[in-house]
Amino acid sequence: MLATPTQTLNLTDMGKRARAASYALAALTTVQKNAALLTIADLLEQETPAILAANQLDLDAAYANGTDSIWIRDRLDLAKRMPGIIADVRKVAELPDPVGEEFAQRTLENGLLVKKRRVPLGVIGTIYESRPNVTVDIATLALKTGNATILRGGSDVLNTNLELVRVLQLALEQHHIPADSIQYIASTDRQYVLEMLKLHHYIDMIIPRGGNSLHNFCRENSTIPVIIGGIGICHLFVDASANLDASLPVIHNAKTQRPAVCNALDTLLVHEKIAAEFLPRVVENLGKDSVVFKADPAALKLLDDDRVTLAGNDDFDIEWMGLTLGIKVVSGVEDAIDHIRQHSTQHSDGILTEDSHNAEIFLNAVDSAAVYINASTRFTDGSALGLGAEVAISTQKLHARGPMALEELTTYKWLVTGDYTARA
């Protein structure tokens, strides 16, 4: 078994080294960064046996601990994933580099030339769970945008992640890029997460990738800006005017295509005028694919079906992450908006309607990262919306909202050029 590092870590020192590396990264050209990315892909290919051997240690430990085997295969196991991970790295190399773009240029009356230039954020801290593909994902997207990263992945894949970082750093060294550009907190001690969250002198942004409790922990303890997101209690409202035949497959898709992800449907709101006709069809259509339903009293009255039970008090505040769907009858678009304002996590919410006036009301009033008309909520992610990549889905409102891709890993600086110009 690989040794699990036990030495005391100095997080401040890691932060300082990341900051120093970030200066070197910011000076790289796009060509240099892409060359390093392609070497990462090549080395991940070449080192796949070593990576899978380290991964096997983590899998063995997980099975020995009695971890659910579906969970293990879905999250921890890299065996079938390596080609996809490697292909993704090559794709990142092909994406346009947002760094260096200049914009908002103008000349002021006093002759000052003012413009903004897009620059890397600096150092990005990422805290994530299980899935070791996130290690490569974040590290390569950060490299593409000239950012250093400090990574802290799940304890259950420490061996895998250390091996991946070894390969990533090997590639950096071949291109004379500081290995400190990609650092990993090689400890399962949660105390180091807390220390990391206080390093505001050295880390510019924290991306948590995980559940509610991780996000709350970061929000409550971080002195660094945190991208809160990835928790989606998502709604679709079926208006009285909706094409019901066409709505069924959209609802089916939103609920069942990948039920354990954040953009999956959680609550279906149905206009009272069509509820008696439509709700039994929803139960029939989704029920045959094992969906069960939590209904409000009005919906329950319309449905005599074993798969439908009365929704509890908090059931409309649950992100189901599985084959359960909340259903509720509402009196119209305003009532639907009220429900969404009260229960949504401002991730993805939509309306199914033929009434463009209601669509516009819904679009304006629902304050979510992504608002849909006649489409599945499943589209809220970087690749589905055509961004080519994704580091997180933000549900807070500062910096970036919804899917975050390369541009969201940058900031800008103001460049001001004068002729020995003083302020009047």
Place this chain on the structure above:
Amino acid sequence: MLATPTQTLNLTDMGKRARAASYALAALTTVQKNAALLTIADLLEQETPAILAANQLDLDAAYANGTDSIWIRDRLDLAKRMPGIIADVRKVAELPDPVGEEFAQRTLENGLLVKKRRVPLGVIGTIYESRPNVTVDIATLALKTGNATILRGGSDVLNTNLELVRVLQLALEQHHIPADSIQYIASTDRQYVLEMLKLHHYIDMIIPRGGNSLHNFCRENSTIPVIIGGIGICHLFVDASANLDASLPVIHNAKTQRPAVCNALDTLLVHEKIAAEFLPRVVENLGKDSVVFKADPAALKLLDDDRVTLAGNDDFDIEWMGLTLGIKVVSGVEDAIDHIRQHSTQHSDGILTEDSHNAEIFLNAVDSAAVYINASTRFTDGSALGLGAEVAISTQKLHARGPMALEELTTYKWLVTGDYTARA
């Protein structure tokens, strides 16, 4: 004397009411918002006697407490300020409204129409000190961008602020806009600041306007995103190639034009090749306007002058906010960059040079909100850079960097329209 409110405040309730008001604000048209702003200006004019009477109570209390009278006149006293404040409100009404702008539109292969629309942030919390003009400033800029505000100003101007908020709310009511759009924490108890900083369900952004300790307090205690900023340890580096005659007035301007503001010069770095010639001229030129100097040993050796003393260990980490200037001899542009990386607060830093290569090196390497070539650092503010307004100067890197104006009080949402489109 006006009664200082003593009832217990319910911050959660204030937050809920602000959130509800924000929905109404987001639905206002630009015409409606501008009309309300003009009424605010009219009522501030009409109510000036009542506002100044309330202000007098605060001034009397400040004088009675033995507060420095220059401080009182500079920060607390509104007597001469009302016309300027009112004119600024009318100017805000004239600025373009960023809300509603649509951008980044495209149609995906599956027919989905995707775009982003600029929308208000929602609810903005502001914590500020003394200067009661900030009350009107923030409230009107927030109104212009469709945001609700919760304000907490300095204890020493509570009477003034309550009277200003009364007038602001009166104007809102005349336009049937909820008075809860502009709320004030009517207590001097700091416990309420702490409570406010935890209201992440109801407040979307915190803007602290004050010194280092306020910013640190917010950073450490807030679960809401905080705009850290307004602290500027600003540098100018005089390169060997600089036009020295032309440099002197720029340095004089940066240091003395308004020494107590964040974009004033704190440290002058001088290339060793010109230090012996140039430093005595700096001391002469700025010294005649009462500037005193803290010099590193190399600079001190070149200067035999009572106004120059040896810089202490931490003197290059002080934002002077007055007529003191740090001076240091450096070996060249790289040495200057190293010093700035170590001591700058990433606010405003510049180079004076005739060497375009060195200018480019400096521009690329200095990671500050605003980087200057041959200009005074004093230009880093909203009005000087042509933004027409300013709510804060951000020195962190998320969301906005440098001067923040109207657009920086907005976010966007993704609007996705399909034809009952499901994800493949």
